[in-house]
Amino acid sequence: MPLDPRIRAVTDRIRKRSEALRAAYLERLAQAVEAGPARAHLACSNAAHAFAASGADKATLAGGRAPNIGIVTAYNDMLSAHQPYEHYPERIRAAARAAGATAQVAGGVPAMCDGVTQSRPGMELSLFSRDVIALAGGVAMSHDCYDAALWLGICDKIVPGLVMAAASFGHVPAIFVPSGPMPSGLPNYEKAKVRQRFATGDATREELLAAEMASYHGPGTCTFYGTANSNQMLMEIMGLHLPGAAFVNPGTALREALTDAAVARAAAITALGNDFRPAGRILDERAFVNGIVGLMATGGSTNLVLHLPAMARAAGIVLDVQDFADISAAVPLLARVYPNGLADVNHFHAAGGMGWLIGELLAAGLVHDDVVTVAGDGLELYARDPKLIGGKLAWQDAPRESLNTRILRPAADPFAPTGGLAQLSGNLGRGVIKVSAVPADRHVIEAPVRVFHDQEAVKAAFRRGEFTDDVVVVVRFQGPRANGMPELHALTPVLAVLQDRGLRVALVTDGRMSGASGKVPAAIHVCPEAADGGALAKLRDGDVIRLDAGAGLLEVLTPGVLDRAPVVADLSGNAHGTGRELFARLRAEAGAATEGASIIL
Incomplete structure (x- = not known):
């Protein structure tokens, strides 16, 4: 061919x-x-x-x-x-x-x-x-x-x-x-259910550990x-x-x-x-x-x-x-x-x-x-x-016919017509979104933002019951220069629970998600990152963001946001402990996420 x-x-x-x-x-x-x-x-x-x-x-x-x-x-x-x-x-x-x-x-x-x-x-x-x-x-x-x-x-x-x-x-x-x-051990979707139950307090730590050990065994x-x-x-x-x-x-x-x-x-x-x-x-x-x-x-x-x-x-x-x-x-x-x-x-x-x-x-x-x-x-x-x-x-x-069409399907009859990854760009910068596991009716989210500087603050707000309406959760100062760009894996169960409750939810971050990120729309790797004065650093609670995966758009709709001075975060908490002090020069020299975030190339 x-x-x-x-x-x-x-x-x-x-x-x-x-x-x-x-x-x-x-x-x-x-x-x-x-x-x-x-x-x-x-x-x-x-x-x-x-x-x-x-x-x-x-x-x-x-x-x-x-x-x-x-x-x-x-x-x-x-x-x-x-x-x-x-x-x-x-x-x-x-x-x-x-x-x-x-x-x-x-x-x-x-x-x-x-x-x-x-x-x-x-x-x-x-x-x-x-x-x-x-x-x-x-x-x-x-x-x-x-x-x-x-x-x-x-x-x-x-x-x-x-x-x-x-x-x-x-x-x-x-x-x-x-x-x-x-x-194969405990099916991954069963493990994910236990994680979500733990996030809502409906599963004990012992139940969570047992599920995790049955999966990673x-x-x-x-x-x-x-x-x-x-x-x-x-x-x-x-x-x-x-x-x-x-x-x-x-x-x-x-x-x-x-x-x-x-x-x-x-x-x-x-x-x-x-x-x-x-x-x-x-x-x-x-x-x-x-x-x-x-x-x-x-x-x-x-x-x-x-x-x-x-x-x-x-x-x-x-x-x-x-x-x-x-x-x-x-x-x-x-x-x-x-x-x-x-x-x-x-x-x-x-x-x-x-x-x-x-x-x-x-x-x-x-x-x-x-x-x-x-x-x-x-x-x-x-x-x-x-x-x-x-x-x-x-x-x-190898076989020319799939042995299980629920897992593998031919190009003439695929699960979806595209691979499900899109570039996002707009007045908030450039990023990417993976929608292969996101329901089609969630590819466009327009909602007010809640701004956080780490994933633990998001989890704390969730436990306090603060998410009751549609929301775009912005987690900034998570890029390579801010704190080394850790995966924000702990957000997956929390945001999935909110979505399952019927809220229209999205994540926007200059950080990255787990390689196993799934059904919640997430605009990730946003550049310029907040620590470099990117537009994410100018957002405030209540600003309205539109994320449109189909059109490849990531924009703040609230007037005047881009005229604000960027917030400068206190990043001293990222500087020490667990070897982080050894990586200070790497954080300072890291390239943009869109270019691979390398410190040597």
Whole structure:
């Protein structure tokens, strides 16, 4: 199927916008490829340090003829998704030897769990941890001893940070190795009901904890379709996973076979062989467009609207919020996975998963097929499913028909005609809204505002019974420069309760919502942020705002608001505790949310 002209137009626009930056990036990549890994050129003392602890691999490493694979791992026990990585290095080293290669852990990167830090001060480090991960990944790879790299990471900021690092070392082939989602537990919609009951005082803390533990119950990624699983979809559709690797459960024979195959493939695509596939060549404008298409087709996390521009910039590609909006307008919603449906990612995988989805997008002409991937040339390689046949890993064509049309539907009969993400602009600035899970009659909200400076104040007003009429809740001074842009996850149950009571409710904020944000309309990532004197800092209680997702409008209708002096908030409470003092320079230097809110690019 020929590529949809709307997708081609966005791709061409990105290519033209990025021309100078991308050319400079590719020139640096070519120079690094020409120089090659330094391992063969190390002085004897340097080499001895590099191989001193390598045991049986020492002679192979010293010979310098076999590929050496660097492992960058985000393992820790705090993240259920990353806990399986504890023993991956042992398996990878063994698989590398079987492939005639060696492997070394090049370094570790931090990985925080947003599920633990939600609504806590530590969440104010969350967004910036992405750039810290990129920096740590750079340190790991700086030894310049690796012919390829395996990147072990899954969750919210970890994959974007690792991609930024992999792009910065774009002359080195890179394969991302997932661990897979935990098996299904308590359905996410049942858990959400208990959260809402707790918010109204109708459920005890013991009931809430029991529900949460029944949902988050073992090793593996959380099963809702938030940022972590959106990341896994991205790595597959962008060609950085092996086909079908994203959603295979941990601890299974297929999961282990896919890990072994990733090692063998990494050894095969180095510059030492005949199929060199450096990461920087894979990460071009077509790969990023494919990633955004996948995000829209599945109703993925709004956090990626922040992360993808930063990831792309590391590879010399410039993305704009308008690119997301235009792609969303061209791409139908093909998946219903919680929070925009009842299914979890295990159900999505069983219904056809990534193989079916990519095949359907190719058939509809909505993604670029002419891409370079770690598996080979052409995205059609990813319209396949991995199978263990006679104990050996093989790929077969994925089903062409959805196995459950309540979860996956074809482009000719989608759940919605668009991907459900829109750019908002107006006299309050620019932002985005995700409406894939928002009822159609809530896409336009016009109501007086209540202004707050943190989510705890919103919850306190809710407990006092202050929300009795239609309202636009404005939570400002939540941008990257104000407090690091934490997710405002605690607002979801409160606002959902108000909406269920029949009120017309919306959220407007310069902060961000959870990757699992759902049915309440929320204008997020509003720029300029209040801490930079943006228009949000001029609002007062009672001003009337109109949010129109269909028209892409976010405006204050009350006359004279923009003539006011902006409020200057006391942000000293964000400066200390839980490591926040270490991040003061990062808050001061952070870029705009519409550009990725990066402090290094």
